[in-house]
Amino acid sequence: MNSIVYFEIQANDPQKSIEFYTNVFGWNFIKQDGLPIEYYRIETSGIEGGMFKRPAETPPLNCGTNAFTCTMEVENFDAMADKIIQNGGQIAMPKFAIPGRCWQGYFLDSDHNVFGIFQIDHSAK
Template sequence: MSRAMLFEIHASNPQSLIDFYSNLFGWSFSKFPVGEYWTINTGPDSQPGINGGLLPRPAPAPGPMASPNAFVITVDVDNLNASMTKVQGGGGMLCVPKMAIPGIGWLAYFKDPDGNIFGMMQMDASAA
Protein backbone atom coordinates (compact mmCIF):
# COMPACT_ATOMS: atom_id res chain seq x y z
CA MET A 1 0.00 0.00 0.00
CA SER A 2 1.29 3.48 -0.84
CA ARG A 3 1.14 6.16 1.90
CA ALA A 4 1.11 9.92 1.58
CA MET A 5 4.49 11.26 2.62
CA LEU A 6 4.40 14.98 1.82
CA PHE A 7 1.97 17.78 1.04
CA GLU A 8 2.75 21.08 -0.64
CA ILE A 9 1.19 24.51 -0.37
CA HIS A 10 1.46 26.95 -3.30
CA ALA A 11 1.80 30.59 -2.31
CA SER A 12 1.61 33.88 -4.20
CA ASN A 13 3.37 35.45 -1.18
CA PRO A 14 5.24 32.69 0.69
CA GLN A 15 5.92 34.75 3.83
CA SER A 16 2.24 35.58 4.32
CA LEU A 17 1.30 31.88 4.28
CA ILE A 18 4.27 30.97 6.50
CA ASP A 19 2.90 33.48 9.03
CA PHE A 20 -0.69 32.25 8.60
CA TYR A 21 0.05 28.53 9.14
CA SER A 22 2.64 29.17 11.87
CA ASN A 23 0.07 31.17 13.84
CA LEU A 24 -2.83 28.80 13.14
CA PHE A 25 -1.22 25.40 13.73
CA GLY A 26 2.20 26.15 15.25
CA TRP A 27 3.99 24.66 12.23
CA SER A 28 7.65 25.55 11.70
CA PHE A 29 9.13 26.44 8.31
CA SER A 30 12.75 26.09 7.19
CA LYS A 31 14.17 27.55 3.98
CA PHE A 32 15.51 24.76 1.77
CA PRO A 33 19.14 25.36 0.72
CA VAL A 34 18.29 25.39 -3.00
CA GLY A 35 15.62 27.43 -4.78
CA GLU A 36 12.50 29.03 -3.37
CA TYR A 37 11.21 26.20 -1.17
CA TRP A 38 10.45 25.87 2.53
CA THR A 39 10.03 22.59 4.39
CA ILE A 40 7.14 22.42 6.86
CA ASN A 41 7.44 20.54 10.15
CA THR A 42 3.91 19.82 11.41
CA GLY A 43 4.86 18.10 14.66
CA PRO A 44 7.03 15.50 16.35
CA ASP A 45 7.93 12.34 14.44
CA SER A 46 6.51 10.31 17.36
CA GLN A 47 2.95 11.43 16.42
CA PRO A 48 0.98 10.36 13.33
CA GLY A 49 1.04 12.83 10.48
CA ILE A 50 3.08 14.06 7.54
CA ASN A 51 5.30 17.05 6.92
CA GLY A 52 5.15 19.28 3.88
CA GLY A 53 6.61 21.99 1.75
CA LEU A 54 5.72 25.51 0.62
CA LEU A 55 6.73 27.02 -2.70
CA PRO A 56 5.88 29.99 -4.89
CA ARG A 57 2.67 29.45 -6.86
CA PRO A 58 3.59 28.34 -10.42
CA ALA A 59 0.30 29.53 -11.97
CA PRO A 60 -2.58 31.84 -11.04
CA ALA A 61 -4.49 31.02 -7.85
CA PRO A 62 -7.70 29.01 -8.27
CA GLY A 63 -10.90 31.01 -8.68
CA PRO A 64 -13.63 31.25 -6.06
CA MET A 65 -15.39 28.03 -5.16
CA ALA A 66 -17.83 27.04 -2.48
CA SER A 67 -16.49 23.58 -1.74
CA PRO A 68 -13.32 21.55 -2.19
CA ASN A 69 -12.72 20.11 -5.63
CA ALA A 70 -9.00 19.46 -5.42
CA PHE A 71 -6.51 17.41 -3.43
CA VAL A 72 -7.11 18.86 0.05
CA ILE A 73 -5.28 18.36 3.35
CA THR A 74 -7.30 18.09 6.56
CA VAL A 75 -5.60 18.93 9.86
CA ASP A 76 -6.53 17.49 13.27
CA VAL A 77 -7.26 20.25 15.83
CA ASP A 78 -8.18 20.09 19.52
CA ASN A 79 -10.91 22.75 19.32
CA LEU A 80 -12.54 23.40 15.94
CA ASN A 81 -14.48 26.47 17.09
CA ALA A 82 -11.33 28.17 18.42
CA SER A 83 -9.41 27.23 15.26
CA MET A 84 -12.21 28.62 13.08
CA THR A 85 -11.86 31.95 14.89
CA LYS A 86 -8.08 31.92 14.32
CA VAL A 87 -8.53 31.23 10.59
CA GLN A 88 -10.87 34.15 10.13
CA GLY A 89 -8.74 36.45 12.32
CA GLY A 90 -5.67 35.51 10.27
CA GLY A 91 -7.14 36.44 6.90
CA GLY A 92 -8.65 33.07 5.95
CA MET A 93 -12.30 32.37 5.28
CA LEU A 94 -14.86 29.64 5.88
CA CYS A 95 -15.83 27.67 2.75
CA VAL A 96 -17.89 24.77 4.10
CA PRO A 97 -19.50 25.24 7.53
CA LYS A 98 -18.81 22.99 10.48
CA MET A 99 -20.56 19.65 10.08
CA ALA A 100 -20.79 16.43 12.03
CA ILE A 101 -19.17 13.30 10.67
CA PRO A 102 -21.21 10.85 12.79
CA GLY A 103 -19.12 8.82 15.20
CA ILE A 104 -15.90 10.51 14.09
CA GLY A 105 -15.88 14.26 14.73
CA TRP A 106 -16.52 17.78 13.46
CA LEU A 107 -15.23 18.99 10.08
CA ALA A 108 -15.11 22.34 8.25
CA TYR A 109 -13.26 23.63 5.17
CA PHE A 110 -11.51 26.96 4.74
CA LYS A 111 -9.49 29.07 2.31
CA ASP A 112 -6.14 30.42 3.43
CA PRO A 113 -5.30 34.06 2.55
CA ASP A 114 -4.02 32.90 -0.87
CA GLY A 115 -7.13 30.88 -1.79
CA ASN A 116 -5.84 27.37 -0.99
CA ILE A 117 -8.54 25.14 0.51
CA PHE A 118 -7.85 23.04 3.61
CA GLY A 119 -9.94 21.21 6.18
CA MET A 120 -9.81 21.04 9.97
CA MET A 121 -11.32 18.24 12.04
CA GLN A 122 -11.91 17.90 15.75
CA MET A 123 -12.18 14.23 16.70
CA ASP A 124 -15.34 13.52 18.72
CA ALA A 125 -16.94 10.07 18.70
CA SER A 126 -20.20 11.61 20.00
CA ALA A 127 -20.64 13.83 16.92
CA ALA A 128 -23.98 13.23 15.22
Protein backbone atom coordinates in the same frame (compact mmCIF):
# COMPACT_ATOMS: atom_id res chain seq x y z
CA MET B 1 4.22 2.15 0.67
CA ASN B 2 1.28 4.05 -0.81
CA SER B 3 0.82 6.23 2.29
CA ILE B 4 0.81 10.02 2.27
CA VAL B 5 4.22 11.07 3.59
CA TYR B 6 4.59 14.65 2.32
CA PHE B 7 2.35 17.55 1.32
CA GLU B 8 2.91 20.81 -0.52
CA ILE B 9 1.17 24.18 -0.45
CA GLN B 10 1.35 26.61 -3.35
CA ALA B 11 1.27 30.32 -2.52
CA ASN B 12 1.29 33.56 -4.45
CA ASP B 13 2.84 35.26 -1.40
CA PRO B 14 4.83 32.61 0.52
CA GLN B 15 5.72 35.02 3.37
CA LYS B 16 2.05 35.83 4.01
CA SER B 17 1.17 32.11 3.92
CA ILE B 18 4.06 31.25 6.25
CA GLU B 19 2.75 33.82 8.73
CA PHE B 20 -0.78 32.39 8.44
CA TYR B 21 0.22 28.74 9.05
CA THR B 22 2.73 29.66 11.77
CA ASN B 23 0.12 31.69 13.66
CA VAL B 24 -2.71 29.18 13.21
CA PHE B 25 -1.01 25.77 13.56
CA GLY B 26 2.44 26.65 14.93
CA TRP B 27 4.27 25.09 11.96
CA ASN B 28 7.96 25.82 11.37
CA PHE B 29 9.21 26.88 7.91
CA ILE B 30 12.81 26.47 6.73
CA LYS B 31 13.97 28.11 3.47
CA GLN B 32 15.67 25.63 1.17
CA ASP B 33 18.47 27.28 -0.78
CA GLY B 34 19.99 25.92 -3.96
CA LEU B 35 16.69 25.02 -5.63
CA PRO B 36 15.42 26.46 -8.92
CA ILE B 37 12.30 27.79 -7.14
CA GLU B 38 11.57 29.62 -3.89
CA TYR B 39 10.89 26.67 -1.56
CA TYR B 40 10.32 26.20 2.17
CA ARG B 41 10.32 22.91 4.08
CA ILE B 42 7.44 22.68 6.57
CA GLU B 43 7.85 20.95 9.92
CA THR B 44 4.63 19.94 11.68
CA SER B 45 3.97 17.58 14.57
CA GLY B 46 2.88 15.04 11.93
CA ILE B 47 4.00 14.61 8.34
CA GLU B 48 6.37 17.12 6.79
CA GLY B 49 5.62 19.25 3.78
CA GLY B 50 6.77 22.08 1.61
CA MET B 51 5.61 25.45 0.34
CA PHE B 52 6.55 27.07 -2.92
CA LYS B 53 5.57 30.03 -5.05
CA ARG B 54 2.50 29.16 -7.13
CA PRO B 55 3.66 28.38 -10.70
CA ALA B 56 0.30 29.24 -12.30
CA GLU B 57 -2.63 31.57 -11.67
CA THR B 58 -4.72 31.11 -8.54
CA PRO B 59 -7.97 29.30 -9.35
CA PRO B 60 -10.96 31.66 -9.02
CA LEU B 61 -13.12 31.38 -5.90
CA ASN B 62 -16.20 29.11 -5.98
CA CYS B 63 -14.64 26.77 -8.55
CA GLY B 64 -13.58 23.97 -6.23
CA THR B 65 -10.04 22.68 -6.05
CA ASN B 66 -7.79 20.89 -8.49
CA ALA B 67 -5.62 19.17 -5.89
CA PHE B 68 -5.68 16.95 -2.85
CA THR B 69 -7.08 18.74 0.20
CA CYS B 70 -5.24 18.30 3.52
CA THR B 71 -7.18 18.18 6.78
CA MET B 72 -5.67 18.74 10.23
CA GLU B 73 -6.96 17.13 13.41
CA VAL B 74 -7.57 19.73 16.13
CA GLU B 75 -8.53 19.52 19.80
CA ASN B 76 -11.26 22.16 19.63
CA PHE B 77 -12.94 22.87 16.28
CA ASP B 78 -14.58 26.16 17.31
CA ALA B 79 -11.44 27.62 18.91
CA MET B 80 -9.35 26.71 15.85
CA ALA B 81 -11.99 28.10 13.45
CA ASP B 82 -11.86 31.40 15.37
CA LYS B 83 -8.05 31.42 15.17
CA ILE B 84 -8.17 30.78 11.41
CA ILE B 85 -10.58 33.69 10.87
CA GLN B 86 -8.55 36.00 13.14
CA ASN B 87 -5.47 35.30 11.00
CA GLY B 88 -7.12 36.16 7.68
CA GLY B 89 -8.63 32.79 6.76
CA GLN B 90 -12.17 32.37 5.43
CA ILE B 91 -14.85 29.71 5.82
CA ALA B 92 -15.19 27.61 2.67
CA MET B 93 -17.64 25.06 4.11
CA PRO B 94 -19.06 25.56 7.62
CA LYS B 95 -18.72 23.05 10.45
CA PHE B 96 -20.77 19.90 9.95
CA ALA B 97 -21.09 16.56 11.73
CA ILE B 98 -19.89 13.27 10.38
CA PRO B 99 -22.31 11.34 12.61
CA GLY B 100 -20.64 9.27 15.28
CA ARG B 101 -17.14 10.31 14.17
CA CYS B 102 -16.20 13.99 14.17
CA TRP B 103 -16.88 17.63 13.37
CA GLN B 104 -15.48 18.70 9.98
CA GLY B 105 -15.15 21.99 8.11
CA TYR B 106 -13.17 23.61 5.31
CA PHE B 107 -11.42 26.96 5.12
CA LEU B 108 -9.44 29.14 2.74
CA ASP B 109 -5.99 30.25 3.86
CA SER B 110 -4.65 33.74 3.21
CA ASP B 111 -3.82 32.71 -0.38
CA HIS B 112 -7.19 31.00 -1.09
CA ASN B 113 -5.91 27.43 -0.71
CA VAL B 114 -8.55 25.06 0.70
CA PHE B 115 -7.77 23.03 3.83
CA GLY B 116 -9.87 21.23 6.40
CA ILE B 117 -9.94 20.77 10.15
CA PHE B 118 -11.70 18.09 12.16
CA GLN B 119 -12.32 17.37 15.82
CA ILE B 120 -12.97 13.77 16.86
CA ASP B 121 -16.33 13.56 18.64
CA HIS B 122 -18.13 10.23 18.64
CA SER B 123 -21.32 11.98 19.74
CA ALA B 124 -21.37 14.35 16.72
CA LYS B 125 -24.80 14.44 15.03
